[in-house]
Amino acid sequence: xxxxxxxxxxxxxxxxxxxxxxxxxxxxxxxxxxxxxxxxxxxxxxxxxxxxxxxxxxxxxxxxxxxxxxxxxxxxxxxxxxxxxxxxxxxxxxxxxxxxxxxxxxxxxxxxxxxxx
Amino acid sequence: xxxxxxxxxxxxxxxxxxxxxxxxxxxxxxxxxxxxxxxxxxxxxxxxxxxxxxxxxxxxxxxxxxxxxxxxxxxxxxxxxxxxxxxxxxxxxxxxxxxxxxxxxxxxxxxxxx
Numbered sequence: 001x002x003x004x005x006x007x008x009x010x011x012x013x014x015x016x017x018x019x020x021x022x023x024x025x026x027x028x029x030x031x032x033x034x035x036x037x038x039x040x041x042x043x044x045x046x047x048x049x050x051x052x053x054x055x056x057x058x059x060x061x062x063x064x065x066x067x068x069x070x071x072x073x074x075x076x077x078x079x080x081x082x083x084x085x086x087x088x089x090x091x092x093x094x095x096x097x098x099x100x101x102x103x104x105x106x107x108x109x110x111x112x113x114x115x116x117x
Numbered sequence: 118x119x120x121x122x123x124x125x126x127x128x129x130x131x132x133x134x135x136x137x138x139x140x141x142x143x144x145x146x147x148x149x150x151x152x153x154x155x156x157x158x159x160x161x162x163x164x165x166x167x168x169x170x171x172x173x174x175x176x177x178x179x180x181x182x183x184x185x186x187x188x189x190x191x192x193x194x195x196x197x198x199x200x201x202x203x204x205x206x207x208x209x210x211x212x213x214x215x216x217x218x219x220x221x222x223x224x225x226x227x228x229x230x231x
Contacts, residue, residue: 061134061194061195061196061197062137062194065196066193068183068187068193069193071187072186072189076189089123090126094200094204097200098181098196098200099182103187
């Protein structure tokens with residue numbers, strides 16, 4: 001049974017002192033996640049964005065496509081810096097496998113992600 | 118069977134992607150059709166067949182290219198078969214029996230030594 005995606009937005013400060021918007025995902029990230037994720041992303045501003053997957057245990061290829069769509073808009077269109085943290089070791093491997101690590105820093109936790117921005 | 122947690126996660130993702138393909142592409146989202154998953158343990162491997170009512174895959178899709186996706190030149194989707202092939206030791210797509218097709222996945226215990 002698929003767990004519906006929930007997205008919470010919060011703010012933090014990067015090691016550099018710059019403000020950071022964090023989108024924290026809960027539930028599964030799959031095709032049905034497109035609307036909640038892209039809606040929450042559309043309401044964000046600022047140059048630095050973190051995606052928090054610590055509340056997520058399952059991501060499939062459709063979910064990865066949504067993240068790529070978000071990254072494409074944020075980095076290419078918006079010129080924003082994006083980091084990702086909180087993935088399970090398995091999905092950290094999967095994200096690296098598909099090349100997402102080339103366009104977003106993959107960190108194990110929030111502190112490391114804020115330091116990397 | 119003695120697979121490590123890491124290999125079990127690989128298998129879970131590969132089987133989930135195979136089932137998604139079976140539902141979306143094989144059965145064309147027809148909820149009156151079903152998908153069969155058959156697990157056959159061997160001495161040193163586990164074979165999984167995922168069977169649907171579609172015509173099967175004709176030719177392999179191109180390997181996804183993140184740079185082309187990020188350039189907007191390639192659909193962001195289309196990672197499923199790549200993930201399946203990357204996460205298991207064998208992945209083969211077959212047509213038949215009549216009216217059906219299946220993907221056969223194998224993971225081997227000897228990968229534990231790597």
